[in-house]
Amino acid sequence: MKTIGYLFTISGLLLMASCSSNHRMVTQIYPDGQISREVYAYGDSAFMAGDNTHSPFLFSIRGWQQIPLDASIPFVILGEKSNSLGKEDKLNVKVKRTWNIWENPPLLTPEKKWLEPLAVPQEKLEKHFRWFYTYYTFTCSYRQIEEKGPIPIEQFLNKSEQRLLFQGDLTDYQGMNGLELNDKLNDLTERFMKWYDESLYELRFETIEEWESKSGNKVFISKLKADKDAIKRAAMDKAKDTDLESIDMGELLDAFYQTTYFSTAYQKDKNHINQLFEEKCRPIELFGHQIKYELNMPGRLITANTSLREGDTPYWKVDAYRLLPGDYILEAQSRVPNIWAFVITGFLALLAICGMLYARWQR
Template sequence: MKKIELMLLLVLLMLSASCASDYYYVCSDFSNYPENGGRTVYFEDSTEIRCFENKGWDVAKAGEPSGFAGSGDIGKMQNFRYMAAFKGSMDSATVFFVAYDAREDFRKTFKWLTTEYEYRAVFPQCDLPAAPIEDYLDEEDRNIWLRGEGINPAVSGYELMYRLDDINEKFIKWYNCSYFDFNCSLFSDYVGKRRADSIMLGKNDILSEMTADGFDVMEPAEFGKLLDNYYGGTYYSDLYAANRAVLDSLFRACDDRVKDYFEKYLYFSVKMPGRIVATNARIHDVNSVTWYMYPIRMLDGPVEITAVSRKVNVWACVVTALGAGVLVFFPVSAAVSKKRKKKSRTF
């Protein structure tokens, strides 16, 4: 029964914490850099059209981009309605439509026989009024839960189930504590420091009662009821009713900021010159890489994506071969000529 409850809590968590209902597919093409430094964005929300157009992008109906999508999860993304295209430098084609702004860098290093290209982008940590997640999950647990990294391949599915149950309980505790702390900060201006400190001291006991009643997003009205259930009376509910407009406004401002992060997720594709030789992307082929970017991966810190490609400089190879041929030809030619002169003298 406990396992079923935990699984239900996990489902509710993902439904409430993750409001993603739409996504972008961003495709940057540097395969012929700098001439081909263009970017194409596929999206579904028609309200974004004006935003793109104001930034100088050309927007058109995309239909179904058959042949564009790859295999696996990306191959299923066939429902894009609009396509925005931009030709120009990356500085002009910033990822402005993503709430968490990425800092991008594209470098070209000439190495005579080859030219190396390095793409790098850093997505900053989510700026949310949340409790420090590292106080609830250690680094190993965060890597497993937030990014799917560090899972021991020798662990059986049965063992992994219990490990994930344990991490899930910690994550839910962090989630509830974050809402609790935020609501307490909203009420603190009305209850005074002494009472606010008392609420924070009793946080674990109060949250244990809330968890027993089920998992839910805690709005100010629910927070007031929660405190009344714990302390008795209707003091906090009455306090909320008297200041409803201000408390709800502050809460909604924060809630809107959370939705800016979580209502859309992002598939980020980069096409590189030459052949990919190194990348931290899980999806890649000979000359393109794709990352799945979702803010939950950035709850505990920034996320960096990198790709390195290498292109053979044919002209440099030809020049090198000719140079090597010349270097070999003259000594050999001189040696042959010298040998012929010796033979002619002997006769």
């Protein structure tokens, strides 16, 4: 049986993220600044029975109207089923709320602190009057994830590479063809996974250090600090024949110090060790959530910084990966015709024509 290393693997993290969920967010904006929003999710039986501690929503739903749905109704989370982004899910509950973005926008509270980047976007609506049209510009900003683990991702991917890999930003890669982009993306993905593996290793090592310092047994705590780099080199050497994520930390440390201390200690205190590790990895659960953000603007849509559409409705995919390089900003602009301006202009134009005709008739 695996010891410490068993839960310190990517497969363990995927199990932790299995409670994650998909969300559909439908936002309707009106010319007077009113916003009507519906957010769909899948609630378990406890939540559907009224236990809000099992809420599937990323934010607190206090003050929102809760509406159960027919669980058999399918929702395509992202695009068409044939689209690689597409995923059909069954959502059985929605919450709804209306507010005025210029007067009393709601104060969103994340259901858990680490959910804040996805749960609390910053939204702004601007209104610009022109004679024939009134323009509306809506901006929704999801803030960058600040907690990115023990190793800076910039050691593996620069900002331009992060924006390409996580946000699809081709600004610095214009002129590349598909084959060249494919090679580039394969290289970036490989480096990203290397960053992920090494970050995971650091979290595993930090967990062992913290557990050892709290255990009351100080035999190895000073040695772990002094030998950290050497232990990592040993792990990297061993990973040449396998991979870093599958290395059993208990076996690695036992072999390094010629002891059975770590494997034995894990069996005695595994619940505490596992709890420490899960707490350190809790923000990783954020990557199990995705949002389909649908937006309906007043009047006719002019521009939106997404090419994804369902009919006339633009939508964006929002997830934690897109928040790694920086803020992820959703923008759209629409215009509403000022009918009265057309009427007045037509009337004035008619008066001008009549005046010209009258003056000509007088001559």
